[in-house]
Amino acid sequence: MGQESFIYSFVARGTMILAEYTEFTGNFPSIAAQCLQKLPSSSNSKFTYNCDHHTFNFLVEDGYAYCVVAKDALSKQISIAFLERVKADFKKRYGGGKASTAIAKSLNKEFGPVMKEHMKYIVDHAEEIEKLIKVKAQVSEVKSIMLENIDKAIDRGENLTVLTDKTENLRSQAQEYKKQGTQVRRKLWYQNMKIKLVVLGILLLLVLIIWLSVCHGFNCTD
Numbered sequence: 001m002g003q004e005s006f007i008y009s010f011v012a013r014g015t016m017i018l019a020e021y022t023e024f025t026g027n028f029p030s031i032a033a034q035c036l037q038k039l040p041s042s043s044n045s046k047f048t049y050n051c052d053h054h055t056f057n058f059l060v061e062d063g064y065a066y067c068v069v070a071k072d073a074l075s076k077q078i079s080i081a082f083l084e085r086v087k088a089d090f091k092k093r094y095g096g097g098k099a100s101t102a103i104a105k106s107l108n109k110e111f112g113p114v115m116k117e118h119m120k121y122i123v124d125h126a127e128e129i130e131k132l133i134k135v136k137a138q139v140s141e142v143k144s145i146m147l148e149n150i151d152k153a154i155d156r157g158e159n160l161t162v163l164t165d166k167t168e169n170l171r172s173q174a175q176e177y178k179k180q181g182t183q184v185r186r187k188l189w190y191q192n193m194k195i196k197l198v199v200l201g202i203l204l205l206l207v208l209i210i211w212l213s214v215c216h217g218f219n220c221t222d
Contacts, residue, residue: 007054011107012064012067017036019111021115046083
């Protein structure tokens, strides 16, 4: 991959371009400027537009926009890696100071060569950067899977808690039913004993009546 993979780059505050760099002629700057006008001003994000076999890549953060135009054969991840380097360098040099008051294209002389160097670095280390991007993506995927598994484990924990609560409720209900059953059995036993005593009393009374009747009829004496 040659350095010609990158065509044009700039850094802007809002819609004002503070520094730009290119070694090519063409309408890339005007198209990139038109895209800049359409970017959401309050959004911190990444955007990519495609036009005439080229990609117009933007990184927007804290009111500043970083742009690089590249051939569409160049992966979006490589272009974003370039923009991340440019952003970090720009913020280190001008953050909170000169960048907030600089006028249009006033940083060309200072920062233009810096963007050129970053282009060269990315081109020279494209293979390593792509491998690093893949590793980061794999790490991110593993992290997402781990977080998903943790969420599922938490959900299972909640289900187990619900199941434990239900089991405890059933155990309490079983103890209450056992207590009530004991009380009912005791009550029935008392009622049964009362009936038996009443029957026994009646039988004893009948025996006594019969005995008295028999003794009276036969004049029972010693």
